[in-house]
Amino acid sequence: MDNEKIRVLVVDDAAFMVKAVSEILESDPMLEVVGTAKNGLEGLAKVKELRPDVITLDMDMPVMDGIRAVRHIMIEAPVPIVVLSSLYNDGSITFEALRLGVVDFVPKPSGAVSRDIHSASRKIIDRIKIATAVNIENIRRVRLSKLDVEQSLSQRYGFQDLESIIAIGTTISGPNTFIRLLSNLSPQLPATTVIVMDIASQILESFVRKFDEHTDWKIEIARGGTVMEQGTCYIASNENAVTIATNGDGEAIIEVSEGVEKPLDLLFSSAAKVFKRNTIGLLLTGVGNDGAVGFAKIKEKDGATIAQSTNTCVYPNLTQHAVDQGTVDYLVEENEIVGQIETIMG
Numbered sequence: 001m002d003n004e005k006i007r008v009l010v011v012d013d014a015a016f017m018v019k020a021v022s023e024i025l026e027s028d029p030m031l032e033v034v035g036t037a038k039n040g041l042e043g044l045a046k047v048k049e050l051r052p053d054v055i056t057l058d059m060d061m062p063v064m065d066g067i068r069a070v071r072h073i074m075i076e077a078p079v080p081i082v083v084l085s086s087l088y089n090d091g092s093i094t095f096e097a098l099r100l101g102v103v104d105f106v107p108k109p110s111g112a113v114s115r116d117i118h119s120a121s122r123k124i125i126d127r128i129k130i131a132t133a134v135n136i137e138n139i140r141r142v143r144l145s146k147l148d149v150e151q152s153l154s155q156r157y158g159f160q161d162l163e164s165i166i167a168i169g170t171t172i173s174g175p176n177t178f179i180r181l182l183s184n185l186s187p188q189l190p191a192t193t194v195i196v197m198d199i200a201s202q203i204l205e206s207f208v209r210k211f212d213e214h215t216d217w218k219i220e221i222a223r224g225g226t227v228m229e230q231g232t233c234y235i236a237s238n239e240n241a242v243t244i245a246t247n248g249d250g251e252a253i254i255e256v257s258e259g260v261e262k263p264l265d266l267l268f269s270s271a272a273k274v275f276k277r278n279t280i281g282l283l284l285t286g287v288g289n290d291g292a293v294g295f296a297k298i299k300e301k302d303g304a305t306i307a308q309s310t311n312t313c314v315y316p317n318l319t320q321h322a323v324d325q326g327t328v329d330y331l332v333e334e335n336e337i338v339g340q341i342e343t344i345m346g
Contacts, residue, residue: 005032006132009050011043011069012036012058012084017108021056021084024121031128040069047077054131056124057102059085059093067093070100074141080131084108084124088203091210098175098199098207101139103131103314107202130172130287130315138285138314139173142180144214161190162230162252164278164345167271168195169264169294171238171286173314175199177334178284179211182233184338187217189345191280193233194222194242194254196267198286201237208235224256238263244270268294272301279303280344282337283328286318295327304344306330306337 008025010033012018018036025031035050037043041064059066081102087093088107097105104127174197204221212219222236236242241263243255252274260266272279281298283291285308295305305328310316312334322328332340
C-alpha cells in the first residue's frame with residue numbers, strides 16, 4: 001500500500017478486548033488503529049465516517065450484534081471484515097458470518113474475556129494484512145433456499161454408485177464461494193466431494209452442522225477412516241492433511257494427519273491416484289501457490305482440472321499460480337463452475 005499504514009477499525013463491546021486487539025495491531029509498524037466502536041451500530045457509523053481499510057468485528061454485542069452489523073456494512077459501506085469472536089461453537093453464527101462474506105472468522109483464544117489473546121497476535125496481524133488485498137467487489141452473500149424436509153433421502157442424494165471424486169481446494173475467504181458452489185451443485189451426480197479450505201479447526205464442527213441444514217448434499221467433517229459415499233461432501237481445515245486412499249476392500253477412504261505445507265497438492269495428487277481419470281480437481285479463490293503440483297498429477301491420470309477465473313475471485317493468487325504453471329484445463333467464471341463439472345461428468 002505504498003508505505004501507507006493499513007487503517008483498522010476495532011469493533012468490540014469489551015473494553016479489555018478493544019485494548020488488547022489495538023495493542024496487538026499497533027505492535028506492527030504497518031498497522032494503525034484509526035478508531036474503535038462498542039457495538040455494531042456504532043461500528044457502522046464509524047465505517048462510514050473513517051473509511052478504514054479493514055475492520056475487526058466481535059459477534060456478541062449489544063444494540064446491534066455482529067451478524068446484523070455485517071449485513072448492514074456489506075450493503076451500505078463495504079469493507080473487508082475479519083471476525084474475532086468467542087462464539088465459534090455457534091453454527092448459526094459462524095456459518096452465517098461466512099455466508100454473508102466476512103473475509104475470515106478467527107476464534108478468540110479462550111472466551112469473551114480472553115487473557116491469552118496475545119498468543120494469537122501473529123495470526124490476527126497476518127489476517128488483517130491479507131484482508132486488505134481482497135477484491136471487495138467480488139464478495140457476495142450467498143442466497144440459500146430452505147430444504148424440503150418431506151423430500152426423501154433418495155430424492156436428495158440419488159444413492160448412485162460412487163464413480164468420481166470432486167476434489168476442491170481453497171484458502172482464505174474460500175468458505176463463502178464454496179457455500180455458493182455446493183448449494184447449486186446437484187448431489188445426484190455419481191460423485192463424492194472433498195474440500196480442504198482455510199477455516200479454523202475450532203469452527204469446523206459448528207460450520208458443518210449448520211451447512212448440512214442448508215444443502216441437499218450430506219455434509220460431514222473429513223475424518224480418518226471414513227469410507228467415501230456418493231452425495232456426500234467431506235470438509236477439512238487446511239490445518240490438517242487429507243489424503244484419499246483405499247481400504248482392504250478397495251473402497252475409497254479418507255485419511256487425516258497433521259498439517260503439511262501444501263495440503264491442496266496432497267489432496268489432489270492422492271485423489272488422482274485412487275480415482276484416476278474420474279478425478280475432477282477444482283481450485284477456488286485464495287492466497288498462495290498450493291495446488292498446481294497436485295493439478296499436474298490429476299492431468300497425468302487423464303482427470304480434469306478446473307480453476308475459478310481470477311475475474312471473479314476474492315483473492316486471485318491461488319488460481320493464477322496454477323494457470324501460470326499450465327496445469328489448468330478449464331478456467332471458468334464462478335457462475336459457470338457447476339455447469340463445467342456437469343459437462344465433464346457427462
